Amino acid sequence: MNREPTYKELKKQNEFLQLELDRATDQIKQAQRINEKANSRIHYLESTLDQLDTYIYIKDNQKKYVYANKKTLKFFECTDNELKGSDDSSYFPKETVKVISKIDDSIIKLGENTNFEVESKDNDGNRLVFLEIKSPLFDKNDKNKIVGLCGISTDITERKKQEDAIKENHLQLKLLNKTKDKLFSIIAHDLRSPFYGINGLSELLIENLNNTENEEAKEYIFLINSLTKNTLTLLDNLLTWAKSQTKELYFNPEKITLSEEIVEVITLKKSISKAKNISLSYSPKDKIELYTDKNILQTILRNLISNAIKFTHVGGNVNISVTTNKELIEISVSDNGVGMSEETISKIFDLSNNTPLPGTNNEQGSGLGLVLCKELVEKLGGKFWVESKVENGSDFRFTLPMSISE
Numbered sequence: 001m002n003r004e005p006t007y008k009e010l011k012k013q014n015e016f017l018q019l020e021l022d023r024a025t026d027q028i029k030q031a032q033r034i035n036e037k038a039n040s041r042i043h044y045l046e047s048t049l050d051q052l053d054t055y056i057y058i059k060d061n062q063k064k065y066v067y068a069n070k071k072t073l074k075f076f077e078c079t080d081n082e083l084k085g086s087d088d089s090s091y092f093p094k095e096t097v098k099v100i101s102k103i104d105d106s107i108i109k110l111g112e113n114t115n116f117e118v119e120s121k122d123n124d125g126n127r128l129v130f131l132e133i134k135s136p137l138f139d140k141n142d143k144n145k146i147v148g149l150c151g152i153s154t155d156i157t158e159r160k161k162q163e164d165a166i167k168e169n170h171l172q173l174k175l176l177n178k179t180k181d182k183l184f185s186i187i188a189h190d191l192r193s194p195f196y197g198i199n200g201l202s203e204l205l206i207e208n209l210n211n212t213e214n215e216e217a218k219e220y221i222f223l224i225n226s227l228t229k230n231t232l233t234l235l236d237n238l239l240t241w242a243k244s245q246t247k248e249l250y251f252n253p254e255k256i257t258l259s260e261e262i263v264e265v266i267t268l269k270k271s272i273s274k275a276k277n278i279s280l281s282y283s284p285k286d287k288i289e290l291y292t293d294k295n296i297l298q299t300i301l302r303n304l305i306s307n308a309i310k311f312t313h314v315g316g317n318v319n320i321s322v323t324t325n326k327e328l329i330e331i332s333v334s335d336n337g338v339g340m341s342e343e344t345i346s347k348i349f350d351l352s353n354n355t356p357l358p359g360t361n362n363e364q365g366s367g368l369g370l371v372l373c374k375e376l377v378e379k380l381g382g383k384f385w386v387e388s389k390v391e392n393g394s395d396f397r398f399t400l401p402m403s404i405s406e
Helices: 007-051 070-076 094-110 157-207 215-245 258-275 294-310 368-379
Strands: 055-060 065-068 114-121 127-138 146-155 253-257 279-282 289-293 317-324 328-335 384-388 394-401
Touching: 055 070, 065 070, 094 114, 094 127, 094 146, 127 157, 157 215, 215 258, 215 294, 215 368, 253 258, 253 294, 258 279, 258 294, 258 317, 258 328, 289 294, 289 394, 294 317, 294 328, 294 368, 294 394, 368 384, 368 394
Parallel strands: 279 317
Antiparallel strands: 055 065, 055 146, 114 127, 127 146, 253 289, 317 328, 328 394, 384 394
16 A cells, blocks of 8 residues: 655655756756857848848758848849748759759769859840859768758859950950051061162162253152152151060160261261251261160161251251260260250150151151150160250260160
């Protein structure tokens, strides 16, 4: 026969139950605090993700959406409840879905991070391009079990448009460069060759001027010769300047005797100076040898002497002189021609602000010669300047190092 528990025993049981209840209550409160903390973290995380200017989403291992931030929901034009359980076929064209599905299968199967570009179209058929970064999600209790994937998607449509535009511009530049090279080829060969022929014939005619008394014919022959030489100089300047601007002007330094180069250029300019009865004077004092680019130096001298002749009156003088020290040479090409004002001097080396002036016999030019001279002198490591006064002539000077590195 069972005995009824005593009051003391019941009291003891009640105290034990109360302890268990208090312990359970504490555990519940602790769980609530943990849950509140977790919810708070989730809230902060979701708030942060919602503020980001990129698309963030989570899919399960069946490639169904379980989460997306606000930017993604806005893009999909759906609510959070509508998103859950849906897949990409609800938001993308079939071709895009095929690409995405293949990548997702690979991530879920292999568990590897990946990034790729995917193209799609909006509702109006406009091109969209996204950069996708995806990572597998593992079970918290089983690190080998993949339960889904997390994706971060960035709209790079505008960047791709810019890249495509750059590629198109690059192709256009290649075509333009080919056209430019063809043009240079025409100038260098097809266009220059006839002028050399005309120049040679006019030189022969000048040599036989004594056999004719037709003054008008003489005048025309000198004019043809002068125009031909000026045109050849212009063509040479255009080629040299273009090569300089496109970094295709190469230096070929060699040991030269300066006086020989100056005399050679003076000889080439004799017919032009003779037409205006201008004396070209040069009296070398010492034999100066230097290490520089012969062709570039001759281009500088040709332009400076031609310029001096152009702006010197009939019967005037052009003088070439040289001074030197152990490190530098200084070459001067001076004339007693029309000279220049300070305002004109400030403009002659700027093609964008340079209006070519006619010579004393109305000779025309491009304004390129002096600009080219300054650039070439500086490329040879020297300095270029001019001293001039109106109606008192001009003195163009430049220095060159005794040697330049290759």
